[in-house]
Amino acid sequence: MNEFYERVYAIVRKIPRGKVSTYGDIAEMVGSKGSARMVGYAMNHAHGLSPAVPAHRVVNRNGVLTGKHHFGMPTLMQQLLENEGHVILHDQIQDFEKVRWKPRK
Template identity: 40%
Template sequence: MKQKITNTTDIYKGIFDIVRCVPKGRVTTYGAVAKAMGLKSGARMVGRAMGFVNGEKPAVPVQRVVNSSGHLSGDNGTREKKLAAEGIQVKNGKIVDFKKLFWDPVTEIEL
């Protein structure tokens, strides 16, 4: 049985580890990461964690995490450029072919 994580630092570490698993050219959502972590209604916590990725080693590909409809949030210009470098198209702030590019950590990695 999984041990429930209650320490914010440990929760953020788990979130970062999941986001690092998102393959280049794919995207996931804040809610999918939260679900993989076992965080009920934790999408906001995942979003908050993404604000603390600077200086993390290895780097956390925050650009690969979007909202549940495929829209970018935060610094869209920088994120859009990073996604484009990975071959992901963004139109009007939304991932083109979002459903096709969606990566679900619950089914893709063993937690």
């Protein structure tokens, strides 16, 4: 597996329960700013790994669950997030800025 993927997975695994992050932020954190699409692509291949990669905690910059169709059931991603205390309305995380994970600073 690529170093790029490994780094993306390492970051995503650090997202604490109850928090979420965005593709763009993660791309920047792995040192490949602007490559948010690659992060999404990496998530697409992140299933079945161990330790597990909480891909459901990664949404787009608007807090919208754009990747829900890749969890088998279209409702799974939303349910996982709700289990962690989030409120989702119309595929969008409510109070997104409040639960957005921002390491350091």
